[in-house]
Amino acid sequence: MTRSPATPLPPPKARRRLRENAALTQAQLAARVGVTHETVRAWESGRTTPRGRKREAYAKLLTTLAEEAASRQAEPVPVVVAVGAGPGAPADEATDSLVLPAKPLDGRESGIEPGASGAGAEAESGAEPGAGAGAASGPGAVSGAGAVSDAGTEPGAGPLSGPEPGLAPLGMTPAQAFDALYEFSAPALVRQAYLLTGRRELARESVERAFQSAWERWPEVARDRDPVGWVRATAYEYALSPWQRFRLRHRHPEPPPADPGDRTLLNTLLRLPPPRRRTLVLYDGVGLGLPETAAETEASTPTAANRLLRAREALADRLPELADPQVLHRRLAEVASAERLRAARPPTVRRGSERRARYRTRAAIAFTVALIGTTALTLRTAPTHYEPPVSPGETVRGVPPRVAPGALSDEQLELRQKLRDQLQHGPERLTPRLD
Template structure:
């Protein structure tokens, strides 16, 4: 025990309350808890490590930009997961050279068969299987996250199970009512051939803020260009209506131009000489006495 009056002595004073968490601390805690699982799920959806990391990081960028409203959501992980799935399954990635081909397949033949079978499903069936069988959501929650009715989600799940059973011998050997349990175990035990480790939360949050600043500058620059172009247009545009000139057209039946012929250069010189030189003009024919 310390001396009386010394710091830490049993004086009965209440302990200091912990410092309140900042929004960045809460975001980092959410990222550390959810990012590893989301990265694995995005990999199962795409078969591409780079695209999976890009999808998860972009989803957390959106979450950080909407943080005051997102923190009040009853399921922030579900919101980020939905954003990551939407980006990962976007059809525009097939036109990108970096994501055109899947990564190296898993070393285990069973894992390779499972991943190939998942990637051959349609994007919506793949997402439904991952939510229901991989994560363990019930059918109404799966339907809500895929923006479908519960019967529609159930029909998608049945068709996806039938397609997977046709490609996976292990799944075809069990009755339909046990296929979900088998898929849940196999998806959880799949070992990718590439490391799936997310970047630190600080780096992801910093890159998101940097991207936001770049977009802000781009928007300001585009707005300035539009303002300059508008000002130039207003200053150079006509202030009254100018009727357009009618295009020329040939008219038949008009007589050709008649009248005195145009003087040539030689004739014009002679004409000017006769007018300017009296000795060679009319004065020579009608002389007047001085």
């Protein structure tokens, strides 16, 4: 009996993205399919795969959600990314701000009460794998990372709505599109990385490494629904890597901010665990929504909500005036804007990415050649058959020692003469006689 092929399903990340675009919770989608919300969570995380009639119903529902999402879009998503300044604008100018207006966190959005303990949700083992590298960030993620403000505003005055970013023309070359994305989002990403690490050089290096990785995968990044979120997630991962503490250049502390208030806020931020610090910067600093923040940090929405609540509580204990999310939002922008953080030019970043690619290619070729040479030398010098090892010598007792030859004695001379006189073929045969 031939088994019919299973109904195809999109990847787990795409399933979660379709549900979020349709503004459906896991419980609502589970009710429409006829399963529990724990089952839907397992399907979206990739731990289990639906089968049978449930698979067909789930695939049909996802197809309907995809068609509804396509019908809501008036025009196709462009291949290139949104830019806020021309390709010739300086990369170190303050063409965009750090943050968007913060959104209050309540129990309706997070799915939990603000006072809930959340011990189980805080554990990493309970986190759902979200969309990788910002691919599942919401539509507001691009504007959140690069909200445009007037260059002449004072630091800490709050984000001001400037000219809306336009879409780069489709006739741009890949290098021009990459330069536009870099000039649009690099200054803001450097400020965000500075809030995460408290180090100016590490923040600049993290953003440059993230853009170098984006240039190596440019066809994939250019077609991503949130290119800035892709670069932001990569920069955050590099900046918060635990291996940074072993680098010699980062063992010595950098000069702290000149303002005492900024210094206190930055030190308080650095005392937070990296997951909570990242969640706080994304939600209260960048201005992402809670589902987008959870997806970028690869956690479930309740886990992200508990991290945010605990981070706010830690800041409020040290700095009570930051208990208001709007005040915290403004202070984060002030601390990040007070530092003179510069980024490299886009051509420099592209050339660095190309040099790294050439270096890795040459290293791979050299390693392959060395491996082939080692294998050939081993085959050439290896024995073709088994040779048993020679056993070590042992001392034999009772054998007289050998002496040097000397003059023969009379008896030896007589014996030698007797042997010479006898027949060469041995003694004569004895024949029997009859008596």
